Amino acid sequence: MHHSAHAREGRQNQLYDNGSRLVAGCVPIDKHGRRVLLVESTKNDGEWVLPKGGWENDETQEEAAARETWEEAGAIGKIVANLGEYAHKMDKRTGVPESVFIFFEMEVERVEERWPEMKKRGRRWFSYEEAKTIVSKKVMRKALEQCSLARR
Incomplete structure (x- = not known):
């Protein structure tokens, strides 16, 4: 499976909120096992995704990312890096993305047996x-490529 690595970049440092949905998420890693915790998409059956969700501005982006990682994956840990902002689904006419994702790297300290969305989706560790x-x-692949596991 080969995907072009040359998506247009250079805009991911702007924070858009003019019509774009802001989404915060995590790349939850087990740095000793070189693994990443993914969750099942609730939209597309059989699709695995990074935990993420809408950022409400009564919390920091880090708090939103950590909260979504807890709600969707039951993982608790510390945020160790900002992996950048990524425009998703550009509107050709206006040049405004449908959403802007901001991802953080989380070193997972523990994974709970019970978590808010356990009935809605599975979770699983995958090698990097x-x-x-x-x-x-x-956007998720790009975030993975920025995390510390990418630098061997």
Whole structure:
């Protein structure tokens, strides 16, 4: 499976909120096992994604990312890096993306047996290499490529 690595970049440092939905999420890693925790998409059956969700501005982006990672994956840990901002689904006419994703790296300290969305979706550890192959959304693949596991 070969995807072009040359998506147009250079705009991911702007924070858009003029009509774009702001989404915060995590790349939850087990740095000792070189693994990434992914969750099942609730929209597309059989699709594995990074935990993420809408950022409400009564919390910091880090808080939103950590909260979504807890709600969707039951993982608790510390945010160790900002992996950048990524425009998703550009509107050709206006040049405004449908959403802007901001991802953080989280070193997972523990994974709870019970978590808010356990009935809605599964979670699973994948090796870093597997995670990069299995995640189909380009913005998520780019975030994975920025995390510390990418630097061997």
